[in-house]
Amino acid sequence: MHVPDPHDSEAARPAPIRRAIxxxxxxxxxxxxxxDPAVQSVLFAxxxxxxxxxxxxxxxxxxAPLGQHPVVFLRTVGQSALRVQQDVEGDAGxxxxxxxxxxxxxxxxxxxxxxxxxxxxxGVVERLAARLLDPxxxxxxxxxxxxxxxxxxxxxxPTLQSNPAAR
Amino acid sequence: MRALCWNGVNDLRVETTPDPILVNPxxxxxxxxxxTTCGSDLHFIDGYIPGMREGDIIGHEFMGTVMEVxxxxxxxxxxxxxxxxxxxxxxxxxxxGRHEYSLCDNTNPNGHLQEPVLGYPTAGIYGYTHAFGxxxxxxxxxxxxxxxxxxxxxxPDDVSDEDALFLSDAGPTGFMGADFCAIRPGxxxxxxxxxxxxxxxxLSARLLGAERVIGIDRLAERLAMARDVVGSETLDYSAVxxxxxxxxxxxxxxxxxxxxxxxxxxxxxxxxxxAYDRVKQALHLHTDRGQALREAILACRKGGTLSxxxxxxxxxxxxLGTLMNKGITVRTAQQHGQHYLPRLLALAQQGDLLPRFxxxxxxxxxxxxxxxxxxxxxxxxxxxxxxxxxx
Numbered sequence: 393m394h395v396p397d398p399h400d401s402e403a404a405r406p407a408p409i410r411r412a413i414x415x416x417x418x419x420x421x422x423x424x425x426x427x428d429p430a431v432q433s434v435l436f437a438x439x440x441x442x443x444x445x446x447x448x449x450x451x452x453x454x455x456a457p458l459g460q461h462p463v464v465f466l467r468t469v470g471q472s473a474l475r476v477q478q479d480v481e482g483d484a485g486x487x488x489x490x491x492x493x494x495x496x497x498x499x500x501x502x503x504x505x506x507x508x509x510x511x512x513x514x515g516v517v518e519r520l521a522a523r524l525l526d527p528x529x530x531x532x533x534x535x536x537x538x539x540x541x542x543x544x545x546x547x548x549x550p551t552l553q554s555n556p557a558a559r
Numbered sequence: 560m561r562a563l564c565w566n567g568v569n570d571l572r573v574e575t576t577p578d579p580i581l582v583n584p585x586x587x588x589x590x591x592x593x594x595t596t597c598g599s600d601l602h603f604i605d606g607y608i609p610g611m612r613e614g615d616i617i618g619h620e621f622m623g624t625v626m627e628v629x630x631x632x633x634x635x636x637x638x639x640x641x642x643x644x645x646x647x648x649x650x651x652x653x654x655x656g657r658h659e660y661s662l663c664d665n666t667n668p669n670g671h672l673q674e675p676v677l678g679y680p681t682a683g684i685y686g687y688t689h690a691f692g693x694x695x696x697x698x699x700x701x702x703x704x705x706x707x708x709x710x711x712x713x714x715p716d717d718v719s720d721e722d723a724l725f726l727s728d729a730g731p732t733g734f735m736g737a738d739f740c741a742i743r744p745g746x747x748x749x750x751x752x753x754x755x756x757x758x759x760x761x762l763s764a765r766l767l768g769a770e771r772v773i774g775i776d777r778l779a780e781r782l783a784m785a786r787d788v789v790g791s792e793t794l795d796y797s798a799v800x801x802x803x804x805x806x807x808x809x810x811x812x813x814x815x816x817x818x819x820x821x822x823x824x825x826x827x828x829x830x831x832x833x834a835y836d837r838v839k840q841a842l843h844l845h846t847d848r849g850q851a852l853r854e855a856i857l858a859c860r861k862g863g864t865l866s867x868x869x870x871x872x873x874x875x876x877x878x879l880g881t882l883m884n885k886g887i888t889v890r891t892a893q894q895h896g897q898h899y900l901p902r903l904l905a906l907a908q909q910g911d912l913l914p915r916f917x918x919x920x921x922x923x924x925x926x927x928x929x930x931x932x933x934x935x936x937x938x939x940x941x942x943x944x945x946x947x948x949x950x
Contacts, residue, residue, distance in 0.1 A: 416653060502653065531671040538680070542665035546649045547631070548583040550668040550683060550705065556695045558564040558574040559614030 409509040411533040414502045417544040422494040422505050423476055425544055427468060434549050435536045440464075449478070487511075505540070507533050561948065562616040562699035563927040568606035571928050576616060579695060579703035584631035587707030589641065593724045594621040594697040595918070596934040596944045598754055599870045602824060603688055604931065608872060610672065610688030617686040618698030618946075619645040620728035622720060625711065626701065634708040641711040642723040642904075643704055644731060644896025647683040647694065650709035661893035666705060667692045681893065698927055700948045712900045718907045721915035724945065725755065726903045730914055731896040732868055733759025733821065734903060739866040739890035740817035742767045749773045749806055749815035749858060750791075751851040753781035755917045755943050756868055757821035761791045764819070766911060773809065775802060780940040788916050803858035814860030822851035823869025835876070849874045856881050867891035917942045923950040 415422065425431045429450045433442045436452065443451040449467035456462055462482055470477035474495055480488040488511040494503050511529055542549045562576045579588055597620050602608040604617075622642040625635050635641060648655050652664035663682035667673065670680030672690040683705075686696015695702060704710050714723045733756050740748055748764040750757050753776035764772045774785035777797040785791040792809075799805040807814055836848035852869065856878050859865055865887050882889065906912035919942045922930055930944030 414653070416651070531674065534674065535671050538664070538670050541652075542649070545651050546585070546665050546706070548585055548705075550647075550666050550692065551582055552668055552693050553582050554577070554580050555693065555703075556560070556562065556576040556579050556616060556699070557612075557614040558562065558566075558572075558576050558616070559612070 409511060409530050409533050410506060411530065411537055412504060412506040413534075413537040413541055414497060414504050415541040415544055416502050417541075419474060419494040419496065419503050421544060422503055422540070423471075423474075423492065425540060426476055426492050427471075431540075431543060432466075434543060435539045437539075439532065505537065507537055509533055560700035561924060562695070563618065563924065563946070564613075565604065565611045565615045565617050566613050569604060571604065571617070571931055573925055573927055574614070576614075576695075576699070579701050581627060581629045582703065583705060584629040585706045585708065586629045587625055587632055587635060587704045587711060588627040589621075589623040589643065589702050589704055589711070590626045591621050591697055591699060591702055591948045592623040592640070593720050594618045594699075594924075594946045594948070595724055596620075596931060597728060598756065598823065599687070600931075601935055602870060602872075604935070607824065608688060608870075610690040612689060612693075615686070615689075615693070616695040616699050618696035619685040619687055620724065621685075621697035621702070622714065622723045622727060623702070625707075628707060632707045635711045635713065639711075640714040640720070640723070642714055642726050642900070643685075643697075643710050643712070644894065644900060645684055645687075645728045646893060646896060647685070647692065647705050648709050648897055649706050650897070655709070655897075658895055658898040659892070660709075660895040660897040669693055684893075698924060698946055698948075700924075709897060712904060715904060715908050718904060719915060721918050721945070722907050722913050723904075725759070725914035725917060725943075726900060726907065727896070728894060729755040729759045729917070729943075730903050730912065731899040732756050732894040733761075734763040734899050735892065735894050736760045736819045736821065736866045736868040737763035737767050737769075738899075739892075740764065740767075740769075740819065740864050742769050742817065744768060745770045746816040747771045747773065747810050748817045748819065749775060749794075749855070750819040750821055751775045751855055752821035752869075753778070753785045753793075754821065755914070757819075758785060758789055758917060758942075759914060760819045760821050760866075760868065761785060761789045762912065762914075764817075765790060766906065769817075773806065773815065778937060781942065784916070784942065802854045806858045810860070814858055814863065816860055817864040817866060818855040818859040819866045820852050820855050820869045824848060824871045824874075849877065853878055856887065859885065859887055861885045862887070864888045864890065918945045920944045922946060924948040925950075 429445045440452040440454045465481040475493045478490045479486045491508040494505045539549045564574045625639045646661040647666040648660040648663040649665040654662040666683040667680045673680040683692025748769045750760045753774045761772045772791045774791040775794045782793040924946045933941040934944045
């Protein structure tokens with residue numbers, strides 16, 4: 393088990409969550425979709441509900457562990473032709489930093505999109521709560537990217553909404 | 560509506576559920592005409608494959624009539640008779656573009672459940688665990704079909720409901736298995752299993768030009784079906800000491816050019832190897848009884864092809880060294896039905912592929928629990944139980 397040097401502040405930061413996906417869409421469409429609150433509502437469905445948007449960003453009510461539903465602010469802090477950077481802000485400050493990078497695939501069709509999430513819960517209780525997330529953050533990031541791909545490639549996202557069952 | 564629901568291991572019940580509705584623009588609602596049992600259903604009914612929830616509607620092999628379509632659907636219209644492959648495919652992703660429809664990137668809302676086991680998510684299936692999407696299945700009055708333009712195939716007027724039904728799963732699975740063998744003139748193809756998929760694989764191998772097709776099973780009525788209806792040579796594995804040795808002698812000492820496993824994880828067998836698998840499976844130490852697969856690997860000629868159609872989970876004692884040393888090519892997949900269906904419907908129209916003989920038992924959906932009992936325990940010569948909703 394790696395134990396980071398407590399005197400090395402960079403090494404002490406948790407490694408970012410990184411997930412990548414290849415999709416059949418342009419870089420521009422990927423980044424536009426990523427910052428569109430209507431698309432974000434679909435991407436985050438089940439994890440966060442849209443509250444309102446403003447020029448600076450958008451507000452979301454998160455389904456957190458232990459029955460918590462904090463409201464966070466998703467603020468775009470940087471944008472280029474290939475990348476969007478966003479901070480997730482709560483009452484106590486920045487909770488997580490997101491970065492979506494999209495670039496054409498080398499020598500094959502499609503665009504590679506990589507999502508990085510720096511997510512640093514403080515304290516024993518918060519770290520325990522993070523473990524209770526279902527799915528876990530890396531799997532959640534993959535889920536979000538798959539929804540992005542489905543929406544861009546087919547115009548719809550797979551869903552079990554109104555799925556009949558005897559329960 | 561009424562539907563056959565999973566409520567626990569070996570606990571199926573016909574219950575009343577909500578009707579499906581259109582959710583996405585590409586959806587269609589199908590009134591199910593016929594829906595049939597499949598051997599792979601038994602794996603989750605018996606509890607060997609996890610991921611079902613109480614109340615899930617099961618069934619994935621069906622045909623019916625289009626009732627309603629979403630605004631983005633253009634290829635089908637209400638009133639049409641259609642057959643639908645078991646796997647849900649978008650038709651637009653990288654894998655669908657390569658005709659690998661059961662590998663579709665965009666139809667499994669629960670991909671995170673598959674990633675730890677498969678590495679990457681596959682397509683969704685109707686009525687087959689939440690790892691494969693959790694979609695309601697076809698043993699019901701109605702079903703929602705996503706991406707209906709890709710998933711629904713109009714049935715020609717001169718193809719019966721019963722023939723079309725088996726082109727939803729058993730037909731394309733068997734045909735794909737034979738296609739994987741890259742059959743050349745003079746080839747001998749051995750098929751483990753004379754259930755529906757095995758019979759379709761045997762028939763398909765003949766259509767694709769195999770010189771000889773050998774069907775392997777232990778049940779007299781299934782061997783008779785393989786012989787009398789499909790025209791295969793047959794081998795009763797319970798009557799020989801060793802299937803690989805028997806096949807070696809049947810093929811001039813060389814072995815079959817291609818071997819198709821249409822049995823899967825609940826293989827029956829004989830001997831110490833089968834006993835080992837049985838005990839480990841009962842103790843949930845592994846999911847698979849792999850006797851048929853191991854025999855196929857041993858029996859296949861050097862440099863031949865092994866085509867695996869059986870559904871498997873986790874198996875130990877897998878003879879990888881035998882595969883490697885014999886230079887065997889392995890091809891396997893869940894069925895890419897959307898790729899094969901146009902051809903299969905044409906073959907049905909020509910009278911060359913008429914699977915209706917496999918519908919040995921037909922009954923109202925309300926009797927579906929009894930249907931699965933007949934099918935699972937192979938009672939009364941049951942090959943497939945076919946359910947008629949609303950009958």
